[in-house]
Amino acid sequence: MNQMxxxxxxxxxxxxxxxxxxxxxxxRWAQKRGLPRTAGxxxxxxxxxxxxxxxVDTGVEHLTVYAFSTENWKRPGDEVSFLxxxxxxxxxxxxxxxxxxxxxxxxxxxxxxxxxxxxxxxxQGVERTAGNTTLQLNIAFNYGGRQxxxxxxxxxxxxxxxxxxxxxxxxxxxxxxxxIPDPDLVIRTSGELRISNFLLWQIAYAExxxxxxxxxxxxxxxxxxxxxAYGSRRRRYGGLDDDNR
Numbered sequence: 001m002n003q004m005x006x007x008x009x010x011x012x013x014x015x016x017x018x019x020x021x022x023x024x025x026x027x028r029w030a031q032k033r034g035l036p037r038t039a040g041x042x043x044x045x046x047x048x049x050x051x052x053x054x055x056v057d058t059g060v061e062h063l064t065v066y067a068f069s070t071e072n073w074k075r076p077g078d079e080v081s082f083l084x085x086x087x088x089x090x091x092x093x094x095x096x097x098x099x100x101x102x103x104x105x106x107x108x109x110x111x112x113x114x115x116x117x118x119x120x121x122x123x124q125g126v127e128r129t130a131g132n133t134t135l136q137l138n139i140a141f142n143y144g145g146r147q148x149x150x151x152x153x154x155x156x157x158x159x160x161x162x163x164x165x166x167x168x169x170x171x172x173x174x175x176x177x178x179x180i181p182d183p184d185l186v187i188r189t190s191g192e193l194r195i196s197n198f199l200l201w202q203i204a205y206a207e208x209x210x211x212x213x214x215x216x217x218x219x220x221x222x223x224x225x226x227x228x229a230y231g232s233r234r235r236r237y238g239g240l241d242d243d244n245r
Contacts, residue, residue, distance in 0.1 A: 020203065022187070062138060
């Protein structure tokens, strides 16, 4: 293989297969500018749209974003309503481009408490993009890591799975992320140093990168910095490097 071919192989090897993002800081971004928090969420949607493009460009296979947590219901009612309607807007306005780019939409979480109009928009978006294979966009909506684990336990119990047959693989098949590889890289914006109940089971061995910018300010340079940080790390999964054996 020539040098260019080797560089391309190395570069591809260093690209995470699955990136998960905690999109934090929309409200603070808006407040710093004297704007309502809803303006920050709208700006954050634009950043998400760009991030999807970057993932497609770099060959990432899965992008999971934390859009609405089980705890977000505690926010003011008008903000919650805006977020529900923003999901409808995204599915209607962005679906054509997402479909054209080969993006498959998957929604993770409990949609039962979500308003019917939002559920229907989600259903239509998921159905339209079901056959796409370029990138899978997993939107965690009314999602919580503890809730995910709890519902998996309940389903296992209800199906009568014998305890001796419950392996890590079996358990994973009852999570919302069934069939989706675990994240390789978790990016959290806004500089906060916590996981916030996001994919607690799935990110056990993920690399974590903290970006000091608020989510609407997350740009291609920050994205590339996160990929560079990921590519420079050795993933040991609890073992040792060959150099340390």
